Amino acid sequence: MSLIKIQERLKQEVRRTALELFGVELEQVNAETPPRPELGDLAFPVSFELAKLIKQASGVKVAPRSIAEQLKTKLEAAAEVSRVEVAGAGYLNVFFDRAKLLALFAAEKPIEPTEVSPFPDRPKKMVEHTSINPNKAAHIGHVRNAVLGDTFVRILQAAAERVEVQNYIDNTGVQVADVVVGFMHIEQMDLQEIKALDSSLPADRPFAYYCWDLYTKVGHFYRDGNPSGEPNAERLRLRTEVLHALEEGNNPVAALADYVATRNVECILDTMERLEIRYDLLARESDILHLHFWDRAFELMKQAGVIRLENRGKHAGCWVMPFESHTGTDEHESDKIIVRSNGTVTYTGKDIAYQLWKLGQLGLDFNYKPFRTYPDLHVAWVTTTEPNAEILPEVPRPNFGGGVKVYNVIDSRQSYPQEIVARGVAAVVPEVGADASVHLSYEMVALSPAACEELGIELSEEDRARPYIEMSGRKGLGVKADDLIDRLEADALREVASRHAELSLEEQSATAHEIAVGALRYFLLKFTRNSVIAFDFKEALSFEGETGPYCQYAAVRANSIFRKLDNDAVRSAEELIRENSVAADGAKVSEVLAGEAGTEVWSLVMLAERLDEVIAQCAASAEPANLAKYTFTLARAFNLFYHRHRIIAEEDQIRRAVLMAVADITRRRLTAALATLGIAVPERM
């Protein structure tokens, strides 16, 4: 029996009683945690609402307090409740039977996560994240996207949902084309030479780093070396030529681009693997193109009357999607162009086709082949045009696509095109609707002026006065993910080495890695999605205060208590708690948990047991920051508990057993919360 179930039962009891005593049907009953633990374990502010509803129904004015008094006796009858108090203007404060619940919670063992499709019968939710243009290394802004997406996936899984993780690979777009222009026309390299260069690069300066620098050179190349100058039309035409070659496929330029894009994808996946971020499917834009997904979507949209061909005005010859809610002005049209007058499709059009496929509404499918096998044998697949590719490997292939709900992790600047995609899909298949497409939007990661200075970037007077400076892949302005992880690992290693000289370098490095991941993931998750992160090295590299390592440290401390206790002591303490909950002398446990000191201990149990509720809320609101904040609060509460109570040295057997049960419940919940954030608990730190 979990806390969430007990709450649910009490809510039902309140509803039933309200109907029985006052003839009022409550739609939902809110339960909240009282501001201070002395006020109880659970509070219902329901009497205020009832007073209002009774007055509306019968015209009779009833004081909230008297309503609360009547509900009180009913709630007190519940087995888990020891007493109920009416407080303030009419709050119902519930106090649980602590000894009974402690035994209940202590007996709950964590569910082992299963690797293969944990919930095969559930409708599938799709999460697309990362989706970095495969023309350069990942920077910290890309990592925010990936960490948010990955953590949301973990939250859905923790909430017993079935999830498919996709990473969209835009291998035929402008950004890839630009790097191809760089290789062909600046470096004057052919495919063989690029391959030779690639294999000659050192591990700490991989191919994606080379492309990062080359990409910025291309920007200068287009403007003849003058960043503020006019673009050179002739050189821009090189980009257009490459783009056309990519769209057609089956030519040397496309082969070169495919190599460049694929190698960048590999580098990006290597980076993400460092942060425990993995994928089920890499969906490539070239395959959407060559398997004619768009042609089918175009037909569907025409049939549904979603788009129309303009024959006059400045959009003559274009297929557009009307957008009534936006009124047009001279500069800004109200209609969104889906097919250009030259017959090519815009990004939004392609995205609608892809979205329809994700929801199983396109009637076409990709072909697939394995791309990468992770150490745990999980396989990331990639789409392909080759029809027989999927029968080649012996690995059983999952069925991709066909989700009931699609979450797209994309930054907030794209909320307008995302809205169009959702509406387009809803117009083609009204029974699916716009609610099936969720734009999981988040604000960008920018650089603090101090961070720019540290990177050696010159700032204008104007920029220096701004709170933050936007990163730009085009200008090469940003913090590369691998560089930051390297620094975090180096810092952590120094600390670990000074604390645990007895460990081998291998063990020290492994621990430092887990700490680095904890620091970075927590740093990116502690901000809510719609808050801009002004990246600051000092903050990001900190291991103290509200950080991942702080949370990890609390769990490590908890584990170290149990490492020092022998198994028999643990087992007999568990026995003691269990027996006390049923035997008449359960009073002893209650005694330990009573009074001011007992309430302080008990409040930690209540906080730990709220994890399920927090996970459910995060899944519903798609806001991982809530879980991060909760995890920190739990770690902080445990550190306080740890400081105040000496468990091993405790001489009173009952008291010791209670403290052990509380510590055990907390460490299990804390470990589970951290795992859901993608943060491991090191052996020592």
Add this chain to the structure above:
RNA sequence: GCACCCGUAGCUCAGUUGGAUAGAGUACCUGACUACGAAUCAGGGGGUCGCAUGUUCGAAUCAUGCCGGGUGCACCA
């Protein structure tokens, strides 16, 4: 011009969807290690929740209007 987001302690941010005395981290000051590991803990100062009006038992939270900042509104992706 239109749409969306933001404004809370010196700084960086939370605030359980309208609930009880608005909270953390950081910075600053002071104290606690012969240790279940101090990457920790305790105490202190620090607030007109941008401004105004309204809605009601009750507003940082909802509505309207201002002020200030950001983003988007391409035959780019």
